[in-house]
Amino acid sequence: MDSMLEKLMEDFIRHISEIFFADVGGYALDSHHGFVIQYGFNRDIELGLHVDDSEVTLNVCLGKQFSGGELYFRGVRCDKHMSAEALPEEIFEYSHIPGHAIIHRGRHRRGARATTAAQRINLLLWCRSSVFRELSKHPKDFVRWCGECQREMRERVNQAVTAKKRYRFLFIFSSIPF
Numbered sequence: 001m002d003s004m005l006e007k008l009m010e011d012f013i014r015h016i017s018e019i020f021f022a023d024v025g026g027y028a029l030d031s032h033h034g035f036v037i038q039y040g041f042n043r044d045i046e047l048g049l050h051v052d053d054s055e056v057t058l059n060v061c062l063g064k065q066f067s068g069g070e071l072y073f074r075g076v077r078c079d080k081h082m083s084a085e086a087l088p089e090e091i092f093e094y095s096h097i098p099g100h101a102i103i104h105r106g107r108h109r110r111g112a113r114a115t116t117a118a119q120r121i122n123l124l125l126w127c128r129s130s131v132f133r134e135l136s137k138h139p140k141d142f143v144r145w146c147g148e149c150q151r152e153m154r155e156r157v158n159q160a161v162t163a164k165k166r167y168r169f170l171f172i173f174s175s176i177p178f
């Protein structure tokens with residue numbers, strides 16, 4: 001089972017990650033952790049907001065029909081911004097379909113709503129990159145993949161542009177001879 005999951009990561013997920021998740025390791029995924037979760041009667045019902053200890057996560061919906069169990073996403077966040085509010089464009093839901101899978105960044109905040117009828121069984125595969133983790137140890141001004149870091153950066157750029165415009169206006173105004 002473990003070697004099958006490793007092959008799945010190496011032959012399949014790495015290639016997708018190279019294109020869609022270049023900012024969190026891309027092709028350099030080199031270790032994994034796989035497990036199966038079951039929700040419903042006699043089991044956990046729901047899962048609170050969290051992130052994974054992974055760079056990229058594969059979530060495959062196995063099993064048969066069930067009701068509920070939707071995932072709600074709330075934006076990608078670094079450690080510093082784990083509790084920063086989600087922007088409207090970061091809020092969305094995904095309904096699992098048996099036989100379908102999704103891939104997302106491990107740091108994408110999300111939770112699962114209650115499974116209300118039958119059982120939901122999903123295979124989770126956390127994929128990690130030792131290179132990405134090593135590089136992340138070096139302090140940076142802002143983290144490119146975090147939605148809140150990006151928002152702060154945009155705000156700083158806007159403030160700098162506004163300050164520059166104001167300065168130019170003052171300069172033009174003070175150059176007018178009276």
Ligand SMILES: O=C(O)CCC(=O)C(=O)O
Nearest residue numbers: 037047052059112122124
């Ligand atoms: O319930 C799901 O499909 C998501 C599970 C999950 O996010 C997790 O186990 O970390």
Ligand SMILES: [Fe+2]
Nearest residue numbers: 078081146149
């Ligand atoms: Fe951040």
